[in-house]
Amino acid sequence: MHDVIVVGGGPVGLYTALLLRQAGLHAVVLERRAERSSHSRAIGIHPPALRALEAGGIADELRSRGVRIRDGVARSGGRHVGTVSFSTLPGEERYVLAVPQAVTEEILERRLEQDFPGTLQRDVAVVTTHDAGDHVLAVTRAHGRDAVLRAKLVVAADGARSSIRDDAGIRAPSRRYPDCYVMGDFQDETGDGDDAVLYLETDGIVESFPLPDGIRRWVVRLGCPVERPTAEDLTDLIRARTGVDVDPGTNSMLSAFGVQSRLAERFVSGRTVLVGDAAHEISPIGGQGMNLGWLDAARLVPIIAASLRDGDDVAARLALYERDRRAQAALARRKAHLNMALGRPLPAPLMRPRNAILAALIRNDSVHAGVARAFTMQ
Structure with missing residues (x-):
C-alpha cells in the first residue's frame, strides 16, 4: 500500500x-x-514558481543552468515599440528564468x-x-x-x-483557438543578449527567447496548422516578417502546434x-x-x-x-x-495606432509595473 x-x-x-x-x-x-x-x-520559469521550487532544493541548480530574462522588448516594422523591464517586480527574482x-x-x-x-x-x-x-x-x-x-x-x-x-x-470541456504556431531553436546571432523580443507584425507575431549555450527560440504565429515544419521554412518566415537572418543549419529543435485550453x-x-x-x-x-x-x-x-x-x-x-x-x-x-489576440495579424493602418497606444501605456509607470507582474504571473 x-x-x-x-x-x-x-x-x-x-x-x-x-x-x-x-x-x-x-x-x-x-x-x-x-x-x-x-x-x-x-x-520559462516565473518568479512564483521559482520560489516554490526552493522548497524542493532545486532552484539554485536551475538558476545556474538557465538564462535570466530581465527585459521584454517589443518591435514592429523594424522600429522599437517599448520595453517591459522586470526590475520593478517585488522580491529577489526580478526575471523570468529560461531553462x-x-x-x-x-x-x-x-x-x-x-x-x-x-x-x-x-x-x-x-x-x-x-x-x-x-x-x-x-x-x-x-x-x-x-x-x-x-x-x-x-x-x-x-x-x-x-x-x-x-x-x-x-x-x-476543451476550447480550440484559431491560432497555430511553429517554433524552433537556433544559434543566436541577433545581438539581443538576454532580452526576449516580440515582433508585432501585420502577418502575425514572431517571438524570440534566449536559451542557454547561445541558443535562441523562435515562435511564429500562423493561421493554419503545419504538418511537417522545416527549419528552412521557419527561417524564411522569420526573415520575411522581421528582417532577421537565422541560419537554418543551426536548428536543434523544431515543432508545430495548435492551441486549445481546458479547465x-x-x-x-x-x-x-x-x-x-x-x-x-x-x-x-x-x-x-x-x-x-x-x-x-x-x-x-x-x-x-x-x-x-x-x-x-x-x-x-x-x-x-x-x-x-x-x-x-x-x-x-x-x-x-x-x-x-495581441499576436494575431492586423492590417498596417490598424497596427500603427495600436502600437502607439501600447507604447504610451508601457511608458506609464503604473501600467508598466502591472504588465511586468502579468507577464511573470504575479
Missing part, C-alpha cells in the same frame, strides 16, 4: 513526488515513457533518484484506476505484464488528455486529485502551464501530508485548494487569450 501514486513523470509529476517524499510519505511515480524526452517545449524543459526534468529526476531511489518507475503504463472507498486500485502494465497497485491517494499529473481524470468521471470542472474527486495539465490546459503562449502545475503541487502536498501523515480532517482545505487553483487557472487562461 503506497501513500500516493503519482501518474505522470513530467516536470509537474516529478516535483509533486519530490515534495511528497520530502514530507515523509511513501510515494511512487509511474511514467509510461521508457526514457526522458529530449524535446523542450516549456522553457529547456529537458534540463528541468533532468534536474528533478536526478534529485528524486539521489534522495529517494526507486521513486520514479519508467515504462509503466497505468491502464485504469478505481476508487474503492478507503483506497485506490491502479491497474498497471509493464513489459507485457499487468499488476494491481494500491494507494491511499492518486495524483493525476498525466497531462491534458488525462486518462486518470476520465477514470474519476471528471469532465474537462476541469473539479480538481478533487474522492481519492483522486488533479494537478498540472490534467487539471488545466493553458495555451503555451505566455509560458504559464508548467508553472501553474508546480504551484498546484506546492499548495497540495502540505494538505496531503496533513491528512495521510498527521490524520487531520482536510476536507475544507481541499475545497479551498480546488477553488483557489481553479480561479488561478481561469485567470491564466484569460491572460493567454489576450496574449494570443
Whole structure:
C-alpha cells in the first residue's frame, strides 16, 4: 500500500513526488515513457514558481543552468515599440528564468533518484484506476505484464488528455483557438543578449527567447496548422516578417502546434486529485502551464501530508485548494487569450495606432509595473 501514486513523470509529476517524499510519505511515480524526452517545449520559469521550487532544493541548480530574462522588448516594422523591464517586480527574482524543459526534468529526476531511489518507475503504463472507498486500485502494465497497485491517494499529473481524470468521471470541456504556431531553436546571432523580443507584425507575431549555450527560440504565429515544419521554412518566415537572418543549419529543435485550453470542472474527486495539465490546459503562449502545475503541487502536498501523515480532517482545505487553483487557472487562461489576440495579424493602418497606444501605456509607470507582474504571473 503506497501513500500516493503519482501518474505522470513530467516536470509537474516529478516535483509533486519530490515534495511528497520530502514530507515523509511513501510515494511512487509511474511514467509510461521508457526514457526522458529530449524535446523542450516549456522553457520559462516565473518568479512564483521559482520560489516554490526552493522548497524542493532545486532552484539554485536551475538558476545556474538557465538564462535570466530581465527585459521584454517589443518591435514592429523594424522600429522599437517599448520595453517591459522586470526590475520593478517585488522580491529577489526580478526575471523570468529560461531553462529547456529537458534540463528541468533532468534536474528533478536526478534529485528524486539521489534522495529517494526507486521513486520514479519508467515504462509503466497505468491502464485504469478505481476508487474503492478507503483506497485506490491502479491497474498497471509493464513489459507485457499487468499488476494491481494500491494507494491511499492518486495524483493525476498525466497531462491534458488525462486518462486518470476520465477514470474519476471528471469532465474537462476543451476550447480550440484559431491560432497555430511553429517554433524552433537556433544559434543566436541577433545581438539581443538576454532580452526576449516580440515582433508585432501585420502577418502575425514572431517571438524570440534566449536559451542557454547561445541558443535562441523562435515562435511564429500562423493561421493554419503545419504538418511537417522545416527549419528552412521557419527561417524564411522569420526573415520575411522581421528582417532577421537565422541560419537554418543551426536548428536543434523544431515543432508545430495548435492551441486549445481546458479547465476541469473539479480538481478533487474522492481519492483522486488533479494537478498540472490534467487539471488545466493553458495555451503555451505566455509560458504559464508548467508553472501553474508546480504551484498546484506546492499548495497540495502540505494538505496531503496533513491528512495521510498527521490524520487531520482536510476536507475544507481541499475545497479551498480546488477553488483557489481553479480561479488561478481561469485567470491564466484569460491572460493567454489576450496574449494570443495581441499576436494575431492586423492590417498596417490598424497596427500603427495600436502600437502607439501600447507604447504610451508601457511608458506609464503604473501600467508598466502591472504588465511586468502579468507577464511573470504575479
